[in-house]
Amino acid sequence: MDALANIALGFSVAFTPANLAYCLLGCLVGTLIGVLPGIGPVATIAILLPQTFSLAPESALIMLAGIYYGAQYGGSTTAILANMPGETSSVVTCLDGHKMARKGEAGLALAVVALGSFFAGTVANLVVALAGPPLSALAYSFGQAEYFALMTLGLVAAVVLASGDLVKAIGMAMIGVVLGLVGTDVNTGAQRFTFGLFELADGIGFLVIAMGVFGLGEIVANLEQGADREVFAKAPRGLLPPWRKLKRAVPSVLRGTVLGSLLGILPGGGAVLASFASYMLEKRIAKGPERFGHGAIEGVAAPESANNAAAQTSFIPLLTLGIPPNAVMALMVGALTIHNIQPGPGVMAANPALFWGMIASMWIGNLMLLILNLPLVGLWVRLIAIPYRLIFPAILVFCAIGVYSVSLSTTDIVLTAAFGLIGYFGRKLECEGAPLLLGFVLGPMMEESLRRAMVLSGGDATVLVTRPISAILLLLALGLLAATILPTVNTKRRGIFAE
Amino acid sequence: MIRSLFTTLVALAVCAGIMPAHAQTYPTKPVTLVVPFPSGGVTDILGRLVAERLSGALGQKVVVENRAGAGGNVGMIAAANVPADGYTLFLGTMGTNAINASLYRDLPIKPAEAFAPLAMVATLPNVLVVNPRTHDIRTAAELIAAAKKASRPLTYGSFGNGSSAHISGALLAVGGGVSLNHVPFRGSGPAMTSLIGGEIDLMFDSMPTALPQVKGGAVRALAVTSANRSSIMPDVPTMQEAGFKGYDLSVWFGVFARSGTPKPILDRLATEIQKIVAQPDVQARMRSLGADPFIVPTADMPAFIAREAQRWAKVVADNRISLD
Incomplete structure (x- = not known):
């Protein structure tokens, strides 16, 4: 009954005209910046944060949260239509989403994303409302050893989910890890591969690599085969997807939601891991896994549901513990502090209107996004019918603006161009960008947690296998690796015996 | 000679003319x-x-x-x-x-x-905090005693190499005559999670991030690093009061x-x-x-x-x- 009263309080806060308006505004802005390649929620929230000084704290948070999950929706649109991940979590969506668009199923992909995200958002929202506080304890049961094991599993997954050659995937993941190591080594303070540039002291930005390898690489490759591209653009079929097509995505949405809700709570790479993990799970259990990477609907539905669920549940550590699990949440802490609210274990008791109002608004926001996005699907699909020669300069400009807006650094724009070349040559050599990006994100986290685990254990490596969660995760990684490598080895051996 | 003197005079006059005007009109x-x-x-x-x-x-x-x-x-x-x-x-x-x-x-x-x-x-002082569920310690002196008794050096978290939290910990180790192992994190949040999760033994956290956790009872404040008590946590003694001579950060x-x-x-x-x-x-x-x-x-x-x-x-x- 308590929960019901709380939810009622939340809706009474969220349903005031002003807060509804801020929620809508946040969702609109979020969708827009999500759709625009390069401009992400971190930069947007950072820029808008000072403007929220004068708002009531509830309104400010409702709007900023709207931007965050609105961007998750919008980001998938660009990933599907232009093969450009605006956010780490939409990297996987590119894999099958863009292939679907190329097959003329852009409308179906977009509809699945909107419906799946709404469902996942609703469920995750209930999770936050009903089970937030007990779940937050999960974050504490994850020590350095567990993080290391989780990141290892993620990296193995990065290699396994690549659709092409295994060796090339491993190579790309390794390059990603090395790129991730650029910058100040957190453990010793040593500067690695910075060439004396202070711009590199905090590492290469994710956007720089994502925009370069995926965005610019894609553009160059498209320009090369201009004629083909026009054909693909003229064939947007299936604007209103029939139920028999959508039905295929339902189990994937369910699995993605569960996985996303759980992983979103973890500090660090929660949402990223959620989308990758759910993609991998789908590929493992699907009938005909060879369809993945060539436009499988499950490969869009599951990760998109997972990242939306994770985006919602990542508020749990912030709201219940006062500890921000990612960069956007760190900005939310700033927003709270500006309004004289100490985020922390006490925030729920001290500001129930804020806490529950925000949770209610997140559900309303998800509903708004669904209403906004379903009719927009038609519009977005028509967007790709615009001749490519007109649209690519716009994409380039937005990429540059987006990359520059993160830290006002021209070095970043130059670096993006350089990674564009790498992305282009990678494409020519049939080396996928996804393992590289995942290696880039997970590699440094894996290294840091391993080294911290070693300092904490006094150099005793057995902690990695004696702690149960860590041991299970490492076993999973090992199993996955074996399952992927063995068939290849078997084929080779059969080949040898045949001779 | 005269010419250069003239130039100098003109330059001076121009400067004299501009300078006050500059301050009066600044900022435009x-x-x-x-x-x-x-x-x-x-x-x-x-x-x-x-x-x-x-x-x-x-x-x-x-x-x-x-x-x-x-x-x-x-x-x-x-x-x-x-x-x-x-x-x-x-x-x-x-x-x-x-x-x-x-x-x-x-x-x-x-x-x-x-x-x-x-x-x-x-x-902004830092605050020395411990997890009361893993270490039932109430003062900085008790912490040093515990560090001396421990079979392995106690660990302290920080928000990065060379951060004020790192330096605070180094000063504690020197002042207390014990060896402490430094565990750097990316930012205060992850370090605090690790402390509350019982992984690291202590940390010097920045006042704004420490305050809610201290108030909520997740961690216990032992001392502040400034020479004078902080108006935000008036009950918490300074490191100097706790017996660390000259400790002031x-x-x-x-x-x-x-x-x-x-x-x-x-x-x-x-x-x-x-x-x-x-x-x-x-x-x-x-x-x-x-x-x-x-x-x-x-x-x-x-x-x-x-x-x-x-x-x-x-x-x-x-x-x-x-x-x-």
Whole structure:
């Protein structure tokens, strides 16, 4: 009954005209910046944060949260239509989403994303409302050893989910890890591969690599085969997807939601891991896994549901513990502090209107996004019918603006161009960008947690296998690796015996 | 000869004509305040507080520009490479203006030479916290006793190499005559999670992030690092009271202009910012963040900063903390 009263309080806060308006505004802005390649929620929230000084704290948070999950929706649109991940979590969506668009199923992909995200958002929202506080304890049961094991599993997954050659995937993941190591080594303070540039002291930005390898690489490759591209653009079929097509995505949405809700709570790479993990799970259990990477609907539905669920549940550590699990949440802490609210274990008791109002608004926001996005699907699909020669300069400009807006650094724009070349040559050599990006994100986290685990254990490596969660995760990684490598080895051996 | 004398006179006359006019009309366009850390953090919030009030006092908008990176170096270098006209100000910290020069050997500028100090804004002590569920310790002395008894060195978390939390821990180890293992994290949040999760034994956290966890009972505050008790946690003793002689660390924040900026402009800015820091509502706002207002006469700032730089250079060298 308590929960019901709380939810009622939340809706009474969220349903005031002003807060509804801020929620809508946040969702609109979020969708827009999500759709625009390069401009992400971190930069947007950072820029808008000072403007929220004068708002009531509830309104400010409702709007900023709207931007965050609105961007998750919008980001998938660009990933599907232009093969450009605006956010780490939409990297996987590119894999099958863009292939679907190329097959003329852009409308179906977009509809699945909107419906799946709404469902996942609703469920995750209930999770936050009903089970937030007990779940937050999960974050504490994850020590350095567990993080290391989780990141290892993620990296193995990065290699396994690549659709092409295994060796090339491993190579790309390794390059990603090395790129991730650029910058100040957190453990010793040593500067690695910075060439004396202070711009590199905090590492290469994710956007720089994502925009370069995926965005610019894609553009160059498209320009090369201009004629083909026009054909693909003229064939947007299936604007209103029939139920028999959508039905295929339902189990994937369910699995993605569960996985996303759980992983979103973890500090660090929660949402990223959620989308990758759910993609991998789908590929493992699907009938005909060879369809993945060539436009499988499950490969869009599951990760998109997972990242939306994770985006919602990542508020749990912030709201219940006062500890921000990612960069956007760190900005939310700033927003709270500006309004004289100490985020922390006490925030729920001290500001129930804020806490529950925000949770209610997140559900309303998800509903708004669904209403906004379903009719927009038609519009977005028509967007790709615009001749490519007109649209690519716009994409380039937005990429540059987006990359520059993160830290006002021209070095970043130059670096993006350089990674564009790498992305282009990678494409020519049939080396996928996804393992590289995942290696880039997970590699440094894996290294840091391993080294911290070693300092904490006094150099005793057995902690990695004696702690149960860590041991299970490492076993999973090992199993996955074996399952992927063995068939290849078997084929080779059969080949040898045949001779 | 006469010609050159004439030129000089003209030049002087022009200067004399321009200089007062400069100070009278300054500012004629918006002023930028470079904040060397991302938005949402304490430095940013302090910067925006000053910028908002300064806009009112100068009659021109003061715009905050966040240039984060490399422990504040990116923003500091950007603010040092501007014309010395008073249109770009810098929110410097103990880290950027007194420690980084000893941490980063490649720093292309000397902060003491590149900047003219205008006013101090606030200080922020660190708080020594432990997890009461893993260590039933109530004072810093008990902590040292526990560290001496432990079979393995206790571990302390920090938000990065060379951060104030790292230096605070190094000072504790030296002062207590024990060895402690440093475990750096990316930011205060993950370190706090690790402490509450029972992984690390202790940490020196920044006041604003420590406050809610102390209030909520997740961690116990043993001492503050400043020489005087903090008005935000008046019940918590200082490290000096706890028996650590000479222990005094407070992260300070001040506003700087490029050196070489015309004196009238410097004076105007210094006066205005000093006035802002003295306003009761500004001070109340700082306290609500966990910071204490810090008023130092502009003339005393260079000596104060030089003393700080010297102290930290020694600590950094003695503990072999490096960032290159």
